[in-house]
Amino acid sequence: DTEVTQTPKHLVMGMTNKKSLKCEQHMGHRAMYWYKQKAKKPPELMFVYSYEKLSINESVPSRFSPECPNSSLLNLHLHALQPEDSALYLCASSQTPWSRGSDTEAFFGQGTRLTVV
Amino acid sequence: AQRVTQPEKLLSVFKGAPVELKCNYSYSGSPELFWYVQYSRQRLQLLLRHISRESIKGFTADLNKGETSFHLKKPFAQEEDSAMYYCALRGGNKLVFGAGTILRVKS
Numbered sequence: 001d002t003e004v005t006q007t008p009k010h011l012v013m014g015m016t017n018k019k020s021l022k023c024e025q026h027m028g029h030r031a032m033y034w035y036k037q038k039a040k041k042p043p044e045l046m047f048v049y050s051y052e053k054l055s056i057n058e059s060v061p062s063r064f065s066p067e068c069p070n071s072s073l074l075n076l077h078l079h080a081l082q083p084e085d086s087a088l089y090l091c092a093s094s095q096t097p098w099s100r101g102s103d104t105e106a107f108f109g110q111g112t113r114l115t116v117v
Numbered sequence: 118a119q120r121v122t123q124p125e126k127l128l129s130v131f132k133g134a135p136v137e138l139k140c141n142y143s144y145s146g147s148p149e150l151f152w153y154v155q156y157s158r159q160r161l162q163l164l165l166r167h168i169s170r171e172s173i174k175g176f177t178a179d180l181n182k183g184e185t186s187f188h189l190k191k192p193f194a195q196e197e198d199s200a201m202y203y204c205a206l207r208g209g210n211k212l213v214f215g216a217g218t219i220l221r222v223k224s
Contacts, residue, residue: 033212041216041217042214042217043214044214045211045212045213048210056210056211092161097210105163105166107162107163108160110159
């Protein structure tokens with residue numbers, strides 16, 4: 001199994017809603033990442049989890065709250081989002097955190113297309 | 118800070134023509150460079166990385182530290198190569214992407 005699975009594929013939410021994005025991998029990877037991708041733009045790093053601990057937060061607003069309950073799962077909790085937060089949210093994983101140097105290939109999920117109305 | 122520059126938003130070539138997608142980077146440390154590809158309606162996937170010096174689907178890329186470049190090349194483009202190509206740089210614990218270049222191969 002060399003896949004990163006993200007659910008849901010599409011999500012429409014109001015600005016007062018609370019929702020969660022889920023990401024799962026069963027490759028034994030110990031580093032997981034959230035990226036945000038706006039239309040026609042490259043992916044932008046949001047968070048990095050290394051051995052289930054948050055290691056990087058790229059100054060992401062607190063309305064985005066990541067969680068890594070175990071080594072296979074990564075969640076992104078959303079609350080009080082703004083319309084400008086509408087984007088494709090990508091999850092990725094790699095065997096080890098990139099700072100460790102070994103096998104640095106990142107596997108990406110299909111993404112969750114989020115629309116905030 | 119690390120930065121990746123892909124100067125061309127769109128590169129359009131005919132089938133069988135050579136392809137070169139440009140990538141320049143800036144990073145104070147020792148970088149790892151990658152090319153990722155995103156075909157229509159598919160997930161982002163790794164095409165190649167400079168460490169392995171491999172050729173995938175006929176594509177090659179050489180890291181030129183003097184010119185801080187990592188251009189992607191293929192001698193003969195095929196229609197199935199049409200996709201979005203991202204150059205990416207890993208520095209420390211971050212993977213940073215360039216703006217991407219759309220490659221269109223015309224028949």
